[in-house]
Amino acid sequence: MEILPSGDACGAEIRGVDLAGPLDEATRAAILQALVAHGMIVFRDQDVPATRQVELTEMLGEADLYSLSEYCLADQPEVLLVSNIQEDGRNIGLADAGTTWHTDSSYLEIPPFATLLHAIEVPVDGEGRVLGDTLFASAAMAYDLLEPDLKQRLDGLQAIHSYEAKHRARARLGRSDRNPPKAEESERLAPVLHPIVRRHPVSGRPALFVTAGECTAIPGIEEAEALALIDRLTMLVTDGRTIHRHHWRRGDFVVWDNCQLQHLAIKDYALPQRRLMHRTQVKGTKPA
Numbered sequence: 552m553e554i555l556p557s558g559d560a561c562g563a564e565i566r567g568v569d570l571a572g573p574l575d576e577a578t579r580a581a582i583l584q585a586l587v588a589h590g591m592i593v594f595r596d597q598d599v600p601a602t603r604q605v606e607l608t609e610m611l612g613e614a615d616l617y618s619l620s621e622y623c624l625a626d627q628p629e630v631l632l633v634s635n636i637q638e639d640g641r642n643i644g645l646a647d648a649g650t651t652w653h654t655d656s657s658y659l660e661i662p663p664f665a666t667l668l669h670a671i672e673v674p675v676d677g678e679g680r681v682l683g684d685t686l687f688a689s690a691a692m693a694y695d696l697l698e699p700d701l702k703q704r705l706d707g708l709q710a711i712h713s714y715e716a717k718h719r720a721r722a723r724l725g726r727s728d729r730n731p732p733k734a735e736e737s738e739r740l741a742p743v744l745h746p747i748v749r750r751h752p753v754s755g756r757p758a759l760f761v762t763a764g765e766c767t768a769i770p771g772i773e774e775a776e777a778l779a780l781i782d783r784l785t786m787l788v789t790d791g792r793t794i795h796r797h798h799w800r801r802g803d804f805v806v807w808d809n810c811q812l813q814h815l816a817i818k819d820y821a822l823p824q825r826r827l828m829h830r831t832q833v834k835g836t837k838p839a
């Protein structure tokens with residue numbers, strides 16, 4: 552097994568591992584260690600059926616269910632289809648996933664620790680270029696780069712994360728076609744409070760954990776000032792220095808660590824360019 556860091560603020564490629572085959576304990580531990588060290592890891596040219604992806608997810612922790620079941624595989628509910636493909640005029644998967652900066656499901660009390668995405672089909676333009684890159688930003692590096700007085704100001708502050716606000720913000724940008732949540736979903740996906748700076752559950756490294764659009768308030772700070780602070784922190788997280796851009800290839804198996812990164816899916820493709828990903832997630836711990 553060989554680990555090649557991207558040279559950016561995050562990201563590494565792991566070579567010499569066939570994820571479809573058996574993995575021993577030392578390899579499993581090394582993969583987890585690389586994930587925490589680099590925030591995002593990619594294995595190229597992987598042929599991983601959905602059932603195997605769930606096993607791989609369980610090697611990193613407890614396989615978690617996505618917050619909405621609509622596009623999950625009936626016989627493998629841990630696997631969510633992320634796709635722009637339509638059959639009989641209906642989306643077969645979540646088509647608007649990740650189209651603004653975010654960490655996955657941070658609107659939950661316990662957001663997932665890691666997300667695994669396997670590229671089954673990738674969209675290609677007329678010149679053979681693969682579209683639909685994903686940008687990853689190191690929110691840990693963004694925190695490190697803050698001025699000491701801002702770090703001090705953030706100490707102990709919390710922000711409200713809202714599922715509905717996140718998708719309203721995406722819809723305003725024309726990047727979401729999600730149905731409004733049903734009453735049961737609204738109740739289950741009620742806004743939650745998280746620390747603006749979270750410490751990584753394994754490494755202890757602090758990272759900014761706040762996103763414009765999705766974060767609607769900071770208790771104790773007046774609304775306009777709070778929203779301005781959320782905007783400023785979001786800009787700092789997505790500062791050019793923090794970013795690694797992943798160019799997908801079919802067969803890529805990517806894992807990222809939501810406790811230290813944010814990410815953004817670039818939607819620069821449209822049917823008949825097809826994109827299909829299998830997504831699973833590893834259960835996390837309450838951000839602290």
Ligand SMILES: [Fe+2]
Binds near residue numbers: 648649653654655814
């Ligand atoms: Fe995401």
